[in-house]
Amino acid sequence: MKKALLLLYSLFILFPCLAIGEQEISIGHEGMTFVEFANDLSDKYQIKVFFDKNWVENIRLKKSYSNENITAILSDILAGTQFRFLVRNNSIVLTKYEDVGKEFSLREKVDRTTKMVESVEEDKDFSNLQEQEYKIHEIGTALGKKKVKLFGKVSHFESSQPLKGVSIFLPNLTKGVTSDKDGYFELDLPPGFYTLNFRYMGLKPSSRKINLRGDGRINVQLLSETKTIKEVRVLAKDDKVRRTSMGIEYIQAKDIESLPSALGEPDIIKSTTMLPGVESAGEGSIGFNVRGGSADQNLILIDNAPIYYPAHFFGFFSAFNNDMIQEASLYKSSIPVQFGGRISSTYDIHSNNKIADKINGKVGISPVTTKAFLNLPILKNKLSIMNSFRFTYSDWIVDKIDSKELVDSKSNFHDLHGKILYKPNSNNQFELSYYKSKDEFQLHSDTLYNFNNFVSSLNWRYRFSEKLKMNNSVYFTSFSYDMSSAEIASNAFKLTHKVNEGGFKSYLNLEKDLYTTIDLGTELKYYNISPGDMKPYSEASVVNNNNLPEENGLEAALFLGFKREFMGNITAEAGIRYSLYGNVGKREELTYLDGITNRYNILDTIITSTGLNNIYHGPEYRISVNYALNPSTSIKASYNRTRQYIHLLSNTTSISPTDTWKLSDKYLKPQIGDQISLGFYKNIFNSNFELSAETYFKKVQNAKDYKDGAQLYLNEHTENEVLNAEGKNYGVELFIRKNKGRFNTMVSYTYSRSYLKSKDNTGEFAVNDGDWYRAPYDKPHNIKAFFSFKLSRRFIFSTNLVYHTGRPATYPIAKYSLQGIPIIYYSERNEYRIPNYFRTDISLLVEGNLRKNKPYHTSWTFGLYNLTARNNAYSVYFRSEDSSVAGYKLSVFGNVIPTVSYNIEF
Known part of the structure; x- marks a missing residue:
């Protein structure tokens, strides 16, 4: 222990800075442990405390301290113990030596040589x-x-x-x-x-x-020796018991590298589906459902910029190379006030924000992709540039999918993800992020699909002082697709769709005192959507031009939030976000008889004004309370109201790149979600295991559903096909996690229900006679388990298991003939379910030899996806055959999929 302290004191001498012994601070409360006291010093005042945990396990604060210097505070806390301390260079070291100064003979300036x-x-x-x-x-x-x-x-x-x-x-x-x-x-x-x-x-x-x-x-x-070592980062594990917010999951990029995946690629998006309350929209599908919400009700951000289609190859690959990602936070409830625009969740992903001090990179090769990552320092500790690039050769995967519709099909993609980091001084940091991707998919040697993403953001973080910080970001994002078919010259066409969004956000974070934190800011978004443009592919085509008018919208918000600790064991977060939205510019709108929106009730066409019209606005409340029963147990409650002004119109249960994004207007009302949550949290066995149970109830106004046989493609007046429905979701999430030691595990069970009720309760467009019916993403029972065992320093074995109830479906239940015309009679909407889903995967991560002085490091990942070769149903469809209707099941992966990847890191 003495040698370790000698090393720490030598470091203090090497890096002199202002002493903190006389700095006045406010900290602590009665009963606070010394470890909590040390963590608060680090979080609030950037004062690091070095000590042996065994020394301080019985030390607790007897009171709170207000505007006292750290020397006096420490002297009072350690009074009557055998410990002494040294305060120097924004650091504190505890020691058992009686005379610290004599033992180490510290000097202000020391020549590091041997005497x-x-x-x-x-x-x-x-x-x-x-x-x-x-x-x-x-x-x-x-x-x-x-x-x-x-x-x-x-x-x-x-x-x-x-x-x-x-x-x-x-x-x-x-x-x-x-x-x-x-x-x-x-x-x-x-x-x-x-x-x-x-x-x-x-x-x-x-x-x-x-x-x-x-x-x-x-x-x-x-003379004592000081050895220079690489940067040592000490990170606190996520602790659900202590934090105030609930329904939040934190994900580190390194944590998902050992997760088994479909095609051997770590996937920051798919990894969320292993969390409680989150379900995949379908195997091989992008998008996920959070607490019974639809896939478009999730806001996905990369470095503060939204991305509309975060996938490749129809969802088999994540949009992002995991080597670029640092961490992500999924907010299922207790969504911070600085986030808005979606009613189910916010998934906040951040790429690496560390300025490189030397060149480093990584190259990975698998049977379907090749990727490369390079981090290049330009100015030492001030400026660095990182880039990642991926491309695929995945046509053979398409051949493995058991579908006649995919015969002679092919697919490929490539993406570039980069970031420029500039830190001119300790108070400023600038980050320029950019992402560009292109996907091509050819169906049946005929229809060609192209999907394009472009996302960019500029972020500036400025620190006025240790207590006051400012965050600014400006972004632009664009998603577009086009479809073309030229096999039959007379019917050859090209169809395009595009959505653009630009915005700005700025907010201040003030740590008023030890117990109070305040956030204050504003946000502005501008939407531009080209709903669809159909053109003939060539002069030989007889296809007519069909260009739908553009849509423009403006969304603005002001927000204020605060966090406050009361009485040592109660912490509350509260905030309000006031948002306003309106359509921008002239546009044609139909008027309908008695306000009933269908093609038979059209009265007239009107032209809106050139300014802001169809204005919607209202408050969004965020409240969370944490009551700590003891240091290892807490109870929480929260309430959220959220608003969503942009919607994805789709007849499918998962996000498809050919779906249409639509802004709120006179008839498509904004979706409004109100969620109440209650949770119990417990750490056991010296915090090696984390237990939690959360229950929630969510009510949705103006949820989107569709009339039977809805035609959404190139439809200028989609209000004739879309239903503004009521929604209700409720459920219970049980979770246990062990994240320490050689054996780690994560097991969850979720009971979740999701229902809709159409506001059109009568007439030919009524759904289920106006009664509640299952939403397309209603999956009551969900079990997930992940196990990871570190066999040695070089070998990590992992496996996961996923089971959930099949999603609802509408089946034909009878067939009859009317005047010689065959007619199929269908069940009530979503009355039946497709078969339940089960899958288990395994993977083995093999690190190269761990010799210290190697120019590069290698690793292999071997995996088996769908180990039991189960034919899980992606969808069920029916065909009329003679006098009956036959049902068929489509499986995406009906076999074991072996994967292998090789990585070189330098």
Whole structure:
């Protein structure tokens, strides 16, 4: 322990800065443990505390401290204990030494060399240290003896204490001795020139060049050694018990590398589906459902910019190379006030924000993709650029999918994801992020699909002081697709769709005191959507031009939030976000008889004004309370109201790149979600296991559903096909996680229900006679389990298991003939379900040898996806055959899918 403290004190000397001993701070509460006290010092005041946890396990604060200096606070806390402390350079070290100053003899300026002396009196002059190392020391008087005696004493420079067990040897003679308990040593040598080497653990090695002519003495002093090491990062594990917010999951990019995946690619998007309350929209599908919400009700951000289609190859691959990602936060409830625009969740993903100090990178190869990542420093500790690039050769995967519709199909994609980091000083950091991707998919050697993403953001973080910080971001994102078919010249066409969004956000974060944090800011978004443009592919085509008018919208918001601790065991977060939305510019709108929107009730067409019209606005409340029963147990409650002004119109249950995005207007009302949550959280077995249980109820106004046989494609007046429905979702989430040690696990069970009720309760467009019916993403029972075992330092074995109820479906239940015309009679909407889903996967991560001085590091990942080769139903469809209707099941992966990838990191 003493050596570790010596190293820490030496670091303090190497990096001098302003002392903190007299800084006045406010901290603590009665009963706070010393570990919590140290964590708050680090979080609130950037003061690091070094100590042995075993020393302080019984130390608790007896009161709170307000506007007192840290020296007085520590003296009071440690009064009556055996511990002392040193406050220096924004750091504190606890020690058991009675006199810290005497033990370590700290100085303001120290020359880091070894002190050695050639006289009986010990020389304390630092300027003489290097000279002693290199000059030739003349020892004794020549008297013609064949053997002479060299003797002396070795001591510690800072404390002047003699050193026992110092190794003194002569490399040329392979001869040596060790010092005794008084630091004394003797050597019998022939006269001549010698080099003496001195070695002692924890002290800097040194040597002496001597000309030994007769008996003589040399005294040597050794200085404590300071070794420069790479940056050490100490990160706190996510603790659901202590944090105020609920329904939040934090994901580190490194944590998903061992998760088994479909095609061997770590996937920051798919990894969310292993969390409680989150379900995949379908195997091989992008999008996920959070607490019974639809896929478009999730806001996905990358470096504060939204991305509309975060996938490749129809959802088999994530949009992002995991090497670029640092961390992500999924908010299922208790959504922070600075986020808005979706009613189910916010998934906030951040790429690496560390400025590189040397070139590093990674190359990965798998049977379906090749990827490369490079992080390049430009100005030391100030400017660096990182980029990742991926491309695929995945046509053989399409051939493996059991579908006649995919015969002679092909697919490929590539993407570029980069970031420029600039930190001119400690108070400013700028981040320019950019992402560009292109997908091509050809169906049946005929229809060609192209999907394009472009996302960019500029983020500026400025620190006015340790308590006041500002975050600014401006972004632009664009998603577009086009479809073309040229096989039949007369029917050849090209169809395009595009959605653009630009915005700005700025907010201040103020840590008013130890117990209060305030957030204040504003946000502005501008939407531009080209709903669809159909053109003939060539002059030989008879396809007519059909260009739907553009839609434009403006969304603005102001938000204020605060966090406050009460009485030591109650913490509350509250905030309000006031949002306003309106359509921008002239547009045609239909009017309908009695306000009933269908193609048979059209009365007239009107032209809106050029300014802001169809305005919607209202408050969004965010409240969370955490009551700590004890340091390892807490109860929480929260309420959220959220608003959504942009919608995805789709007849499918998952996000498809050919779906249409639509802004709220006169008839398509904004979706409004109100969610109440209650949770219980417990850490057990010394916090090695984390248990939680959350229950929620969510009510949705103006949820989107569709009339039977809805035609959404190139439809200028979609209000004739879309239903503004009511929604209700409720459920319970049970979760257990172990994230320490060689064996880690994560197991969850979710019971979740999701229902809709159409507001059109009567007439031909009524759904299920106006009663509640299952939403397309209603999956009551969900079980997920993940196990990871570190077999050794080089081998990590992982497996996961997924089971959930099949999603609802509408089936034909009868077939009859009317005047010779066959008619199919269907069940009520979503009355039945497709078969339940089950899958288990395994993977083995094999690290290369762990030698320290290697120019690069390698690793292999082997996996088996769908280990049991189960034919899970992606969808169920029916065909009329003779006098009956036959049902068929489509499976995406009906076999075991082996995966392997090889990575080189440097």
